[in-house]
Amino acid sequence: MMDSPSGSRVPYSFIWSKNMAKMIRSTRNVQKKRALVNQRLYFEMNLYAQFRDYFYPQFALKLPANPDxxxxxxxxxxxxxxxxxxxxxxxxxxxxxxxxxLLASITTMDVAGMDLDRHPNVIRWYEHCKKIVPGYDENLEGALAYMKFYN
Structure with missing residues (x-):
């Protein structure tokens, strides 16, 4: 039970049921957004894995680039x-x-020389995020220092 503004006692179930439809819609939206964020994070793991498989043999092992x-x-x-x-x-x-x-991964890919030109939406997003994400400059410094290690 909860006291209402008028001083009467109101059961929590009434308050919950009164706002239930709004809460369910909101929860569904939050769940969808959370699922999309999670999907993009899992996608980023695969994107970076594909880049790593291409990039690291060239730089760490000095092997020729594999076009596949x-x-x-x-x-x-x-x-x-x-x-x-x-x-x-x-x-x-x-x-x-x-x-x-994804910004951290794309920055690493860019610094390593991966060609982004065929992906204009990625370039647009990348340029935008570089300007607004706090700490981007620190990440860029780290990526550049990492590349110096391999060069």
Missing amino acids: LKQKADIQLGYLNTFLDGETYVAGEHLTIADIS
């Missing part, structure tokens, strides 16, 4: 480009942890 592995990484960038078609951020209209995580 480059194509796999480029296909993943194509998916990201599609996700960003008509969107400001990777999981909707607001910056999320998925954008920040």
Whole structure:
């Protein structure tokens, strides 16, 4: 029970049922947004794995570039480009942890020389996020320092 503004006692179930439809809609929306953010985070793991498989043998082992592995990484960038078609951020209209995580990966890919030119939505998003994500400059410094290690 809870006291109402008029001083009478109101059961919590009444308050809950009164707002239930609104709460359910809101919860559904939150769940959908959370699921989309999670999907984009899982996508980012695969994107980075494809890039890693292409990039690291060249730099760590000094092996020649494998065009098949480059194509796999480029296909993943194509998916990201599609996700960003008509969107400001990777999981909707607001910056999320998925954008920040992907920004770190795309920065590494860019610094390593991965060609992003075929993916205009990725470039647009990347340029936007570089300006607004707190701490981006620190991440960039780290990526550049990492590349110096391999060069």
